[in-house]
Each structure stands twice: as C-alpha cells, then as structure tokens.
Amino acid sequence: MEEVSAVLEVKDLEISFGGVKAVDGLSFSANAKEIIAVIGPNGAGKTSAFNCITGFYKPTGGSVKLNGADVTGQRPADIAHAGVSRTFQNLRLFHDMTVLDNVRAGMHLYGGQNFFDAIFHTPRFKHSEAHYTEEAHYWLDFVGYRGRRGVPIRNLSYGQQKQVEISRALARKSDLLLLDEPAAGLNHSEKQSLLELVRRIRDLGTAVVLIEHDMGLVMEVSERIVVMNFGREIADGTPAEVKANPAVIEAYLGRDDDADDQDQEVAAHGDA
Numbered sequence: 580m581e582e583v584s585a586v587l588e589v590k591d592l593e594i595s596f597g598g599v600k601a602v603d604g605l606s607f608s609a610n611a612k613e614i615i616a617v618i619g620p621n622g623a624g625k626t627s628a629f630n631c632i633t634g635f636y637k638p639t640g641g642s643v644k645l646n647g648a649d650v651t652g653q654r655p656a657d658i659a660h661a662g663v664s665r666t667f668q669n670l671r672l673f674h675d676m677t678v679l680d681n682v683r684a685g686m687h688l689y690g691g692q693n694f695f696d697a698i699f700h701t702p703r704f705k706h707s708e709a710h711y712t713e714e715a716h717y718w719l720d721f722v723g724y725r726g727r728r729g730v731p732i733r734n735l736s737y738g739q740q741k742q743v744e745i746s747r748a749l750a751r752k753s754d755l756l757l758l759d760e761p762a763a764g765l766n767h768s769e770k771q772s773l774l775e776l777v778r779r780i781r782d783l784g785t786a787v788v789l790i791e792h793d794m795g796l797v798m799e800v801s802e803r804i805v806v807m808n809f810g811r812e813i814a815d816g817t818p819a820e821v822k823a824n825p826a827v828i829e830a831y832l833g834r835d836d837d838a839d840d841q842d843q844e845v846a847a848h849g850d851a
C-alpha cells in the first residue's frame with residue numbers, strides 16, 4: 580500500500596540567532612484532521628519554529644515538507660501558496676480596513692484576476708469580488724463572529740479581532756493552519772468557543788498546529804503535544820503521556836520565571 584505523506588513534516592529543524600540556537604533539532608509531523616499543540620516555557624523556541632515553517636525565518640538546518648514536497652527556506656508567499664495559513668501572537672490585521680475587507684484580503688492571493696481586470700472592473704473582476712464577499716461572510720459565520728462587518732477592525736474587541744484573524748486564515752482553505760497563542764487574552768467563554776472551533780476546523784480535514792500556554796485548553800483539544808525547552812524537543816506524545824513525563828514537569832517547574840509566577844500566585848491566594 581502506498582504511504583500517505585503527512586501534511587507537515589518537520590525534521591531536525593534548526594535556527595540560530597548569533598550564537599543562540601532558538602530551535603535546536605525539532606522534529607514532528609502533523610496529519611490531515613489532526614490537532615497538535617507545541618508547548619514550552621517562554622523563549623523555548625515555539626514561535627521561531629512557526630516562523631521557520633512559514634518562511635518568515637530561513638532555517639539554519641533541517642527540513643520542512645508540505646504534503647511530501649520540500650519547502651525549506653522558501654518565501655512566506657510561496658509557502659502560503661503551498662497550503663499553509665497562520666495567525667500571529669500579535670494580530671496582523673489592517674486596522675483601518677473593514678472586517679469584511681480584512682477577510683477578503685486573505686483570498687485575493689488566490690484570485691484569478693489580473694491587473695487589467697482590476698482596473699477596468701471586468702465581468703470576471705465583478706464576479707470574483709461577489710464570490711469573495713460571499714466566502715468572507717461564510718468564514719465569519721463559521722468562526723461564530725457576531726459583530727458588524729462593515730466597520731473598521733479597530734472598533735472591535737480583542738476577542739472579535741482574533742475571530743477575524745482566524746476567518747481570514749480559514750478563507751484561504753489551507754491544508755495546514757498554524758495558530759500562535761489563539762487563547763491568549765480571551766475570557767473563559769471565548770476559550771470554550773475557541774476549543775469547539777479548533778475541533779470544527781480539524782473536522783474540515785485541516786491539520787491544525789497550535790502554540791498555546793493555556794494548559795487546560797491544550798490538554799483538552801490536542802491529540803498530540805510536542806514539548807520544547809531551550810530550543811530542544813523534550814517530548815512528543817498524547818496529553819496523558821506528556822503530563823506524566825518527568826522532563827516536562829521539570830521544564831515547567833524548574834525555571835526561575837515560572838517559580839516567580841508561582842510565588843505571585845501563592846501571594847495572591849495569601850491576600851484572599
């Protein structure tokens with residue numbers, strides 16, 4: 580039987596900044612209809628790994644394959660065309676543009692229009708514009724966005740902006756969706772909606788890889804978890820396996836910054 584290649588295959592990935600290896604030998608894969616979380620303490624190299632996968636950084640070692648094709652070191656636009664969408668830790672929306680136009684902006688990358696069509700508003704241009712609008716509404720509905728759609732992004736709450744960013748990524752119908760800290764800044768009910776949304780995205784057939792610090796969400800939504808610490812991969816397994824892994828426990832509890840957080844938490848409880 581012919582072996583089906585993973586949607587994403589990362590092998591021995593490395594990136595150095597000066598002498599610092601931000602990612603130092605990361606290997607994992609993601610299949611269609613799979614939710615993978617990449618976790619690790621602050622500065623572990625998670626976002627750097629995403630940046631290497633999406634072409635924002637050129638890896639200094641290792642490889643990235645998409646549906647079996649080597650895309651290592653290619654430009655972000657080429658990797659996007661190869662079937663990758665992402666969201667960013669600090670959202671990258673056009674703040675003065677409307678909600679609808681932000682989502683449509685993601686789709687124009689794939690339109691069949693040319694310069695002539697756009698200048699002269701040819702039937703092809705009008706037809707595709709109507710199609711983009713329809714699609715944009717569809718994906719805003721899909722993520723559960725209930726706000727107004729003709730208003731500029733800057734009028735939206737943070738949670739709504741995050742929904743728009745995910746809509747824009749989905750509108751490109753990619754095989755792989757990378758979400759960088761999707762739950763950060765969301766309240767409890769928004770996190771519950773996000774959890775359910777990530778599952779529905781997975782059910783579309785998409786491979787979903789997310790970086791997330793909210794452990795409750797990670798443990799509930801992920802089928803597999805990759806754990807990084809100081810650029811290295813220290814574990815890859817099911818939530819239950821990862822939770823019981825001594826190296827993971829050590830990475831989370833054995834660091835000064837986390838110890839500070841715990842002290843603060845203890846202090847907060849002490850005040851109560």
Ligand SMILES: Nc1ncnc2c1ncn2[C@@H]1O[C@H](COP(=O)(O)OP(=O)(O)OP(=O)(O)O)[C@@H](O)[C@H]1O
Pocket residue numbers: 596599600601619620621622623624625626627628
């Ligand atoms: N463009 C860059 N130039 C220099 N150093 C960088 C660059 N990007 C990341 N780094 C360094 O690489 C290391 C890993 O950072 P990265 O942002 O990938 O970690 P992270 O796991 O995503 O952290 P966080 O959870 O805080 O977002 C850090 O030491 C960081 O300072």
